[in-house]
Amino acid sequence: MVQQISVKELFLKLKAREPVYLLDVRTPGEHEIAALPGSTLIPLNELTERAEEIDANGDALIVAYCHHGVRSLSAAAILEKLGHERVASLQGGIDAWSIHIDESIPRY
Template identity: 45%
Template sequence: MNQLAVQHLHAHCTSANALLLDVREPWEVDTAAIRLPGVAVKHIPMSRIPERLEELDPSQSIVCICHHGVRSLQVVAFLQRQGFESVYNLAGGIDAWSVEVDPSVPRY
């Protein structure tokens, strides 16, 4: 399973032209979100991934994020089973991002 440390998120996304896939619920995205200049973000709640799979490009690098990294880890495993090769889990999720990279992002 590919894990990506929060400190390497921006560099990975810009160098790989990666998509940041936020799999949290809408209220969570409204509470706290990662916004990086030049990095595309798509919000699909974890429960909707199977029905919205066609919205994702299997040839693109995708970094999945959630609150602590548990749901996104499950989404990474699912996407890999569907043939996606370049998928990563953001280790520690948005909570780790708030603590280690950007304290302006609220913790919840």
């Protein structure tokens, strides 16, 4: 079962400088509108073919995110199948991040 992480939990991990790898699985157009700083864009439909590009620096938690948290669940499941052990999906996606954490990130 795919682990989920709330935007508040992610915010606290980032604030504490815990190792986190932010993986945006939306489309390039969505990424241009709004993105979490420091995230890597690999669209969900390219994830299986490009998974080797993920450089999570050992023990970093890979947090997949999308617009509302649906595609990121699929992405996290794919990554787990490919052998990544520390993976989570961001509940509510970047939209929840914009609402609850950083209003400067545009909503769409």
